[in-house]
Each structure stands twice: as structure tokens, then as C-alpha cells.
Amino acid sequence: xxxxxxxxxxxxxxxxxxxxxxxxxxxxxxxxxxxxxxxxxxxxxxxxxxxxxxxxxxxxxxxxxxxxxxxxxxxxxxxxxxxxxxxxxxxxxxxxxxxxxxxxxxxxxxxxxxxxxxxxxxxxxxxxxxxxxxxxxxxxxxxxxxxxxxxxxxxxxxxxxxxxxxxxxxxxxxxxxx
Numbered sequence: 432x433x434x435x436x437x438x439x440x441x442x443x444x445x446x447x448x449x450x451x452x453x454x455x456x457x458x459x460x461x462x463x464x465x466x467x468x469x470x471x472x473x474x475x476x477x478x479x480x481x482x483x484x485x486x487x488x489x490x491x492x493x494x495x496x497x498x499x500x501x502x503x504x505x506x507x508x509x510x511x512x513x514x515x516x517x518x519x520x521x522x523x524x525x526x527x528x529x530x531x532x533x534x535x536x537x538x539x540x541x542x543x544x545x546x547x548x549x550x551x552x553x554x555x556x557x558x559x560x561x562x563x564x565x566x567x568x569x570x571x572x573x574x575x576x577x578x579x580x581x582x583x584x585x586x587x588x589x590x591x592x593x594x595x596x597x598x599x600x601x602x603x604x605x606x607x608x609x
Contacts, residue, residue, distance in 0.1 A: 432498060434460040434483065434595060439492035441478050452478040455492075462594070477518070480597045484515060496595070511541045514588035518600035520580035524572040530583055531568045534558070537590040557586040 441453040453475040460466050468476045481487040483494055485503045494501045501509065517523050524533060534554045538544045544553060555565055561582035572580060581601070588596050 432459055432495070433462045433464075435493075435495040435498075436479070436483065437493040437495075439479065439482060439494065440490040441475070441482055441487060442490040453482065453489075457492075460595075477599050480515060480599050483597060484513060485509070510537075511591045512593055513595045513597065514591070514593040515597040516581070516584050516588050516599065516601055518603055520577065520584045521572070523584050524580060526572050529569050529571055530554075530558070530563075533572070533583060534587045534590055537587060541591045553590070554586075557589055560589060561586045 436459075437457050439453055439456050440451070443450045443452055456475075456479065458466065468479065470476055478487060482489050483501065485501050488503055496509065496513065528536075531551060531554050534557055535544075535550045538550055538553050544550050551568065554568055558564065558567055563579065563582055563586070567575075567579070567583075572583070575583065585601070
């Protein structure tokens, strides 16, 4: 079992009372499977993703990755195994970094690729996987459309060859070329 979520509850306290963002959801995901969560805005899809990543506390329930519990805090081990593509690509991109650096960061930090030529070769391969070109490598995020930015984030998520990629509304910013 790649991912197992059992009886997940994630509640938040506000001045008005308790918000039940996620209320008792369970699902399993085997390696090679694709799972889509559909629901109206505010129904808890993003909270489920954040709970799986250990980015938010769960009120109750269990989350397992390869039969091991996922701790709050998203360990460095999990960063290489599980990646996320958030719904707003602008919030995920550092405007001061070129695309080669955005995509190259996980290659350096998680895979230890430090040779600049090798790094650029890997980044180019990833760009091609998302239908971007060599000339995009040395540009800054503000030079791209929303769909291109989303594809840059997808390329970064693919960079360390994760076992699980969580996509939070991945088509909301895509353009016609995908």
C-alpha cells in the first residue's frame, strides 16, 4: 500500500466555533493508481493534501505511507518521496530565481547533483517532459503565462522522481498547449 488514510478528521477552531474541514474520510492508494478527489470549493480537498504531507495537524485518524505513519512536519525523507503541486503557481515560485534554479533546487538538495552542466541537463529533460524548451531555462517566473508557471511547478515536482505526487487543482492554471 503506497498511501492509506483512515478515518481522517481535521477540525479548526474559530471565534464562531468548530470548522470540520475534513470529517472522517478514508481511502487507499496503491502504487501506479491515480486517485481524484472531487468536491465543491471549501469541502476539504486541500486540507486532506496538507494532512497527508504533515503540513497541518489532524484531529483524528491515521495516515500511512508504505505502512509507516506520516508525522506532522513533513520530514526530509518524505520530501523526496512525496511532492505536491499547489493550486497557485505564483505562490510556489520565487520571483528572484530563474527556472533552472527553481527546478534545480530539489536536484541539488535532495539528489545531490552539484555539477552545473549535469544539473542543466536534468532540468532540460524535465522541461521537455512538460512541453517547455531550452530557452525557458534562463528566464524568470514573471516572463511566463499561468499555464507555463504551472508546468514549471510540475517539472519541479517530477525532479526527484517521487513515488507520490499530490496535485491540488492542477488544471486551474493550465493553458491550451497541455
